[in-house]
Amino acid sequence: MAGLGELSLVDIIRAAITRYLQFSPHRRSDLFRLDHFCGNSPTGFPEGEIKGVELVHLLLLSAEKIGSQQFDRASIFLDHVDKYSSTTGNAVQRLVHYFSKALRERFNLETGRITSKGLKSEEVMLLLHPEEVMASAKQALIACYQKVPFYQVTVFAGIQAVIENVSSAKKIHIIDLATRTGSHCPAIMQALATRQGCPPELLKITMVVGTTSSKQKFEEIENRLASFAETINLPFPFNISFLTDIKDFETNEGEVVAVYSPVHLSHMIRKPNCLETFLTELRKINPCVMVVIEVESNDNLQTFEDRFFGTLFHFGALFDCLEVCMNRCHANRMTFEEMYAGQHIRNIIASEGEERIFGHMKIDGWRDLFNRFGLVEAELSSWSLFQAELILRSFACGSSCTIDRNGECLIIGWKGIPHLSLSVWKFHRE
Numbered sequence: 001m002a003g004l005g006e007l008s009l010v011d012i013i014r015a016a017i018t019r020y021l022q023f024s025p026h027r028r029s030d031l032f033r034l035d036h037f038c039g040n041s042p043t044g045f046p047e048g049e050i051k052g053v054e055l056v057h058l059l060l061l062s063a064e065k066i067g068s069q070q071f072d073r074a075s076i077f078l079d080h081v082d083k084y085s086s087t088t089g090n091a092v093q094r095l096v097h098y099f100s101k102a103l104r105e106r107f108n109l110e111t112g113r114i115t116s117k118g119l120k121s122e123e124v125m126l127l128l129h130p131e132e133v134m135a136s137a138k139q140a141l142i143a144c145y146q147k148v149p150f151y152q153v154t155v156f157a158g159i160q161a162v163i164e165n166v167s168s169a170k171k172i173h174i175i176d177l178a179t180r181t182g183s184h185c186p187a188i189m190q191a192l193a194t195r196q197g198c199p200p201e202l203l204k205i206t207m208v209v210g211t212t213s214s215k216q217k218f219e220e221i222e223n224r225l226a227s228f229a230e231t232i233n234l235p236f237p238f239n240i241s242f243l244t245d246i247k248d249f250e251t252n253e254g255e256v257v258a259v260y261s262p263v264h265l266s267h268m269i270r271k272p273n274c275l276e277t278f279l280t281e282l283r284k285i286n287p288c289v290m291v292v293i294e295v296e297s298n299d300n301l302q303t304f305e306d307r308f309f310g311t312l313f314h315f316g317a318l319f320d321c322l323e324v325c326m327n328r329c330h331a332n333r334m335t336f337e338e339m340y341a342g343q344h345i346r347n348i349i350a351s352e353g354e355e356r357i358f359g360h361m362k363i364d365g366w367r368d369l370f371n372r373f374g375l376v377e378a379e380l381s382s383w384s385l386f387q388a389e390l391i392l393r394s395f396a397c398g399s400s401c402t403i404d405r406n407g408e409c410l411i412i413g414w415k416g417i418p419h420l421s422l423s424v425w426k427f428h429r430e
Contacts, residue, residue: 007049008415009091009320013312015049016056020064052092055084059096062103063308071111078104087334091323095316098342102349109350140335142183147325148318149395150412153403154293154422155184155262157380157388157410161424162258163191164381165289169256173204175249175287177264182207182221184262185240186228193234205240206249218242246281259290263420265366266294269359279373283427289378290425295360296411296418299348311348315341317417324397363409363421370425377408378424385410 007015058081065074078100085097108114145151166172172192178184185205192200205225209218222240229238243249251257259282268275282290297314301307318341326333347358361369367377385403388410392398402413409423 009095009316009323010313010415010417012049012052012092013056013316015053016060017309019053019057020060051084052090055081055092055096059099059103062100063305066103066107066110067304067308069110071107074103074107078107087338088328090328091319094337095319098315098337098345099312099349101342102346105346105350137335137339140332141340143332144322144326144336145183148321149325149392149398149401150321150414150419152395153388153391153401153412154410154420156187156391157384158260158262158291158293158422159184159187159191160384160387161291161380162188162260162289164383166256166258167195168198170198170200171202171252171255172200173206173251173255173257175257175259175285176205176207177259177261182225184260185225189225189229189234189238190232193232193236200236202236202255203238204255207240207242208246209242209244246278249285251285257285257287259287261290262293263295265292266360267357269300269361270356275369279370279375283373286427288426290375292366292423292425294366294421296362296413296421297360298362298365300359300361308349311345313417314419315345317414317419321397321400321414324400363406363411363423366421366423374428375425376428378426379408380410380422380424388412
């Protein structure tokens with residue numbers, strides 16, 4: 001795989017921020033809030049990495065000028081950034097390209113060169129239906145999930161938590177909020193099929209899809225899981241259904257309900273009352289457990305500058321991971337960077353108000369929200385932790401992944417930068 005030399009992309013970003021702080025002509029007091037981003041910024045770097053540091057520095061200057069509405073200066077910096085960034089270059093050039101593209105759109109919106117109503121039809125489709133647009137890049141999404149260790153770690157450790165909480169149930173009903181591919185369902189089915197002592201009498205999986213416009217996609221998921229059930233001679237009845245609204249969920253007597261939610265609830269954050277309504281309805285169902293995987297980032301920060309720097313580090317870690325784990329020329333990597341990372345960066349950086357559809361919170365924010373709805377955080381078992389470590393050891397780049405604890409929550413990151421959180425929740429029984 002292609003590498004970055006002695007410094008990671010995160011190191012290069014830190015070095016660029018240090019340089020930015022040192023040479024900024026304004027020295028505004030709010031710039032010093034960036035000090036915590038620098039962390040262990042390297043004091044020296046190889047000559048070959050100087051261009052990368054300079055390119056990120058130019059990007060930072062571009063963001064500063066747009067933030068302070070110095071649009072003439074911003075345009076000059078962005079022109080230079082565009083000249084040296086690329087979708088096919090190294091990780092620095094790719095990351096900077098997508099951030100520059102997002103800044104350019106923000107620049108055009110703020111200067112009136114374009115309006116949100118003037119976005120292309122496919123861009124409007126993305127804003128309104130991000131899950132459906134991502135479905136068109138399903139192959140790339142699956143390929144990158146398989147290559148990037150922190151996704152695999154959270155999925156398998158999360159599934160382990162689900163299995164443990166239904167370990168004695170005879171009739172199991174799982175609400176699955178991850179309908180992108182259904183690729184995690186076979187692991188649940190196989191774990192239950194091999195359960196010792198008391199095999200289940202029934203397994204039901206209900207996927208809350210939010211829309212009926214992708215019927216073919218869901219039929220494909222259903223057929224694929226049915227075929228898998230046959231290949232492992234599933235020793236109990238299995239069926240799958242799809243709902244567009246959690247309010248329509250029904251359970252039969254004796255069924256134990258578990259909720260599996262990988263990177264789903266954050267899509268509701270920026271929709272008024274959507275998340276609160278969902279949790280209220282979920283409480284009525286009274287599941288035995290809810291396993292939540294979410295992006296460990298806060299891009300709902302009020303100021304543009306804070307949001308920009310936080311997002312830069314988050315995606316810097318992701319692009320660094322892709323650089324290590326996948327070939328630069330791999331078509332799936334390029335599609336993933338454009339359709340997933342690029343569109344997230346664009347929306348978070350360029351959009352405001354109702355046009356912002358992507359929003360993430362760190363675990364402390366989720367705790368505050370969940371506690372208001374009577375959810376109590378549960379401890380991840382030693383087996384879930386073992387599963388996480390086992391998955392990491394199966395990756396050649398696993399040593400670059402970090403696993404930390406925040407209370408009962410598991411934080412999975414890349415070279416020290418948090419990326420995903422895994423937590424387990426139960427409704428408080430009065």
